[in-house]
Each structure stands twice: as C-alpha cells, then as structure tokens.
Amino acid sequence: MYGGGQQGYGRGGPGMGMGFGPPVTPPIIKNLLIINAATFVAAALIPSIQFLGAVVPVLVWQGGYLWQPFTYMWLHGSLGHIAMNMFVLWMFGSPMAMAWGAKRFLRYYLVCGTGAGVFIATAPYILLALGIDTDLGVPTVGASGAVYAVVLAYSLTWPDRTIMLIFPPVAFRAIWIIPVMFFMTVAMGGGNVSHIGHLGGVVVGWLLLRRDGPRGGQPLTVSQLRKKWDRYRMKRRLRAVRQQNESGRAQQSDKRPTYH
Numbered sequence: 001m002y003g004g005g006q007q008g009y010g011r012g013g014p015g016m017g018m019g020f021g022p023p024v025t026p027p028i029i030k031n032l033l034i035i036n037a038a039t040f041v042a043a044a045l046i047p048s049i050q051f052l053g054a055v056v057p058v059l060v061w062q063g064g065y066l067w068q069p070f071t072y073m074w075l076h077g078s079l080g081h082i083a084m085n086m087f088v089l090w091m092f093g094s095p096m097a098m099a100w101g102a103k104r105f106l107r108y109y110l111v112c113g114t115g116a117g118v119f120i121a122t123a124p125y126i127l128l129a130l131g132i133d134t135d136l137g138v139p140t141v142g143a144s145g146a147v148y149a150v151v152l153a154y155s156l157t158w159p160d161r162t163i164m165l166i167f168p169p170v171a172f173r174a175i176w177i178i179p180v181m182f183f184m185t186v187a188m189g190g191g192n193v194s195h196i197g198h199l200g201g202v203v204v205g206w207l208l209l210r211r212d213g214p215r216g217g218q219p220l221t222v223s224q225l226r227k228k229w230d231r232y233r234m235k236r237r238l239r240a241v242r243q244q245n246e247s248g249r250a251q252q253s254d255k256r257p258t259y260h
C-alpha cells in the first residue's frame with residue numbers, strides 16, 4: 001500500500017535518496033511479524049482461539065473476558081487483513097524500532113494496541129448512554145490500532161520525509177500519513193473496519209508521545225507541533241520564492257541577444 005521515500009534511519013540525521021521500505025528489519029519487528037503469522041495460522045486451525053481472543057464488548061465488561069483488549073491485536077480476519085497490517089508495521093515500524101530501541105518500541109506497540117482494544121470495548125457503551133443504538137456483541141480483531149500508533153510516531157519523528165503511495169501514485173509529506181490513512185479507510189474500507197480501534201490507537205499513541213516525545217526525553221506539546229507546522233510552511237514559501245527567482249533568471253537569460 002505504501003512506498004516510502006526513506007531518507008536515512010536510526011539516530012543520525014536524515015540522508016538522501018529514495019527507496020522502497022526500510023533497509024534493515026530489526027529483530028523486534030521480525031518477532032512481531034512471526035508471532036502474528038503464527039497466531040493467524042493457529043486461529044485458522046482452532047476456531048475457538050478467534051472467539052476467545054477477539055474483542056467483544058459485552059464479553060469484556062459483562063462476561064469478564066478482560067484479556068480480550070490485549071489478545072485481539074494478535075488475531076486477523078483474513079489473509080489480506082494480516083498482510084496489510086504486517087506490511088505497514090514493517091514499513092514504518094522498522095525505522096521507529098531502530099531509532100527507539102526494541103524495549104521502548106515494544107512497550108509503545110503493546111500499550112497502544114491494548115489501549116485501542118479498551119476503546120473498542122468501551123465505545124459501544126458510550127454510544128448506548130447517548131441514546132445511539134449499537135451492537136455489543138460484534139467481535140473485533142487486528143493489529144490496526146497498534147499499527148496506526150506506530151505510523152503516528154513515524155509521522156511526528158520525521159514529518160518532512162516524502163511518502164509515496166503505490167496506489168494511487170501520490171507523494172506527500174509524512175506528517176499527513178494519518179489523515180490520508182483515515183480518509184482511505186473511510187472511503188474504501190467498507191463497513192467492517194474498526195474506525196474506533198484506529199482512533200483509539202492514535203489517541204493512546206499521542207498521549208504517550210506527548211509524555212515522552214517522538215525522539216525520547218522531550219515531551220510533545222501542541223505548541224511544538226505548531227512550530228513544526230510554521231517551519232514547514234516557511235520552507236514551502238522559501239522553496240516557492242527560490243523557484244520563482246530561478247525561473248525569472250532563466251527567462252532573462254533567454255532574452256539576452258545572441259551574437260554570431
């Protein structure tokens with residue numbers, strides 16, 4: 001789904017160049033991919049795993065199945081579902097794991113995924129309290145909440161990197177990844193997409209990043225985001241002025257007389 005204009009990884013400054021995917025897959029990412037794949041196969045062979053592990057709001061809060069907000073993120077509904085989630089995790093999780101280290105990345109991944117599971121289990125009760133009819137027995141599976149949080153961290157750590165969608169072939173800055181993903185899931189995802197789970201992962205990820213900062217040690221604040229946005233706009237203006245000046249010089253050079 002996503003092709004990345006990868007401009008260097010790790011703790012160093014950004015490099016140059018375009019590429020497809022990360023140059024290195026850290027061990028923590030490999031382990032997460034293997035665990036998800038193994039669980040997918042196990043659930044296909046033993047259907048009760050899917051029933052016991054999926055988030056079902058009525059079972060979580062009225063049946064005592066309190067493990068479900070954690071276990072649901074290791075299960076997937078189809079081959080395409082797990083393939084997409086694992087692809088995005090590999091694409092954006094690899095540079096984050098390299099920058100953060102395995103311990104911080106795994107903690108962030110698990111907390112955001114579990115937090116999204118709590119959102120999924122709780123949201124239907126909030127809707128009912130507001131007088132909106134909803135089904136408390138719908139099961140939800142997938143790592144999308146945790147994956148969305150990982151993408152959020154990537155977009156705030158390297159906001160100026162260029163991301164290239166494979167389909168449609170559109171390039172944009174990394175800071176816009178989350179809005180683009182939400183738009184695409186709403187426009188193309190159909191009725192079986194857990195938008196609450198996606199939103200929950202982003203909200204929990206935002207809270208963690210607000211406390212620790214994308215690079216660690218520097219809490220993320222709204223004022224910092226505003227400053228980044230102002231710098232981005234200033235860079236765009238300077239780039240536009242530079243291009244306009246270069247175009248003007250080119251036109252002036254074309255008007256110079258030629259001598260034979």
